[in-house]
Amino acid sequence: xxxxxxxxxxxxxxxxxxxxxxxxxxxxxxxxxxxxxxxxxxxxxxxxxxxxxxxxxxxxxxxxxxxxxxx
Numbered sequence: 001x002x003x004x005x006x007x008x009x010x011x012x013x014x015x016x017x018x019x020x021x022x023x024x025x026x027x028x029x030x031x032x033x034x035x036x037x038x039x040x041x042x043x044x045x046x047x048x049x050x051x052x053x054x055x056x057x058x059x060x061x062x063x064x065x066x067x068x069x070x071x
Contacts, residue, residue, distance in 0.1 A: 015021050
């Protein structure tokens with residue numbers, strides 16, 4: 001079986017089709033995959049929510065947005 005045909009056989013979208021691949025064969029192929037957990041990037045020190053939070057903007061009408069309004 002060619003490499004591309006083998007990849008197509010174990011494609012997740014096609015593996016769901018009834019009769020496409022035996023569950024035992026799929027389980028055997030999945031168990032033969034190498035363990036790549038050592039390649040996971042360690043988490044960053046700063047939480048993602050804090051880094052993605054937008055900068056605070058002044059509320060309209062409080063005068064902080066217009067430097068002339070407070071004078």
